[in-house]
Amino acid sequence: MNEAALLNVFEAAHQRALKHQRPVVAVSSHSAPTLDPLVLYETHRQGFFWCAHSPSLTLFGLGSTWQIEATGPQRLAEVNRQWFALCADAVIDGPHPPLLLGGMRFDTQQPCAPHWAPFADASFHLAQWLLSEDGDGRWLRCQCVVEPGSDPAALAHASLAAYQQLFASPRARPSCPEAIERNALPAPQWQAKVANALQAIDSGELSKVVLARHVEYQLNATLDSGAVMRRLHERRSHAHLFALHRGDSCFIGATPERLLSCQEGYLSTHALAGSARRAVTPEEDLKVGADLSADPKELHEHQLVVQTILQGLTDIVSDLRAATRPELLKLATVQHLSTPITARLEAGRSLLDGIQALHPTPAVGGLPGPTAMSFIRHNEGFDRGWYAAPVGWLDSRGNGDFLVALRSALMTPGHCHLFAGCGIVRGSQPEDEYEETQIKLASMEDALHLSSC
Structure with a gap:
């Protein structure tokens, strides 16, 4: 230099x-x-x-x-x-x-x-x-x-x-932590929240709401965010990775979802909703994916997200286009329905205008949006913080990229907070939704190696 x-x-x-x-x-x-x-x-x-x-x-x-x-x-x-x-x-x-x-x-x-x-x-x-x-x-x-x-x-x-x-010797690595205590709402109690959401949907108050879970680990040492990111990087598949530090805290994740990106005035995003597990064998995995692509409940949930993104962007863009059919986005432990969407920003509009218009999408909030947000505030039972929110970058030319911070963890001295959620629509089964959150939590729990160092 x-x-x-x-x-x-x-x-x-x-x-x-x-x-x-x-x-x-x-x-x-x-x-x-x-x-x-x-x-x-x-x-x-x-x-x-x-x-x-x-x-x-x-x-x-x-x-x-x-x-x-x-x-x-x-x-x-x-x-x-x-x-x-x-x-x-x-x-x-x-x-x-x-x-x-x-x-x-x-x-x-x-x-x-x-x-x-x-x-x-x-x-x-x-x-x-x-x-x-x-x-x-x-x-x-x-x-x-x-x-x-x-x-x-x-x-x-x-x-x-x-x-x-920048070229200083690496700081001493933290000792590999073990979990002293794991705190999470028991499955029956969380499933009761899903049942409450289904009642609100049946009454016509909501058509969809996303409910998340919060799992807190108390640790005997501080996690090494560098080692966690290396493991996430090695198994990232189609996930996007991020880590943001504030003081002694680190918010880290491997998310499948882009909220919105901008390059030379052109926006791109994708609707991401509808999930299924990955299978062990290629043949079984193809079948699981095919079943997901044909599942009326999952397709309905997905189409709600597509329509809302299109409506949200309409006033600030031109040449708005969405793929006619969703494709499969396959990650390490879960696969999703995904529909690519593109548009051109109108003059005088910015990427952050698009973020404001879209967040929270029905993939992380629900529909109708204000009613779903109120339901989450009164029923979910914890502060999401930056979980499921936009994280990203913006340059002086208006280009940028923002992800939806899913499959994520907040690492603090002696603690780790994990988050995962799923969309509740008519036909959802509380036990199945709980299992879906377990699958989504697994990718971060594996990367954290909390008790297997």
């Missing part, structure tokens, strides 16, 4: 900051073919890690040179406003623009549980150093916010010191 080149970028940003009397973001990116995002995340076990497909992109961000936290129902509009105001006069050296990383709570109206306290309603960070890997190779970018009163030389010196920390 060339200090003189970095200083030139910071000095140019400082001149713009003085001219406009406001902060200016500066980015300098360089090819870094020998650096591996996953290896660096395993080493530091901090910051932000991301590994998504279609298109393939891996990110590792360390340090925070700027951040925004926003609360309430207008949180995304506030993030959008502040981010693009910051980027208006950006100084960009190299092919890559500034890129913001973060996520948000599922429900701003739900009281925040203590273990979710470090995770705000919406929280995004501009990493000081960001390593990306995609079809164009591996690139390392230095990102810095330069104020009118900043000293460019001091910023360059501090940035290079942080750069050296």
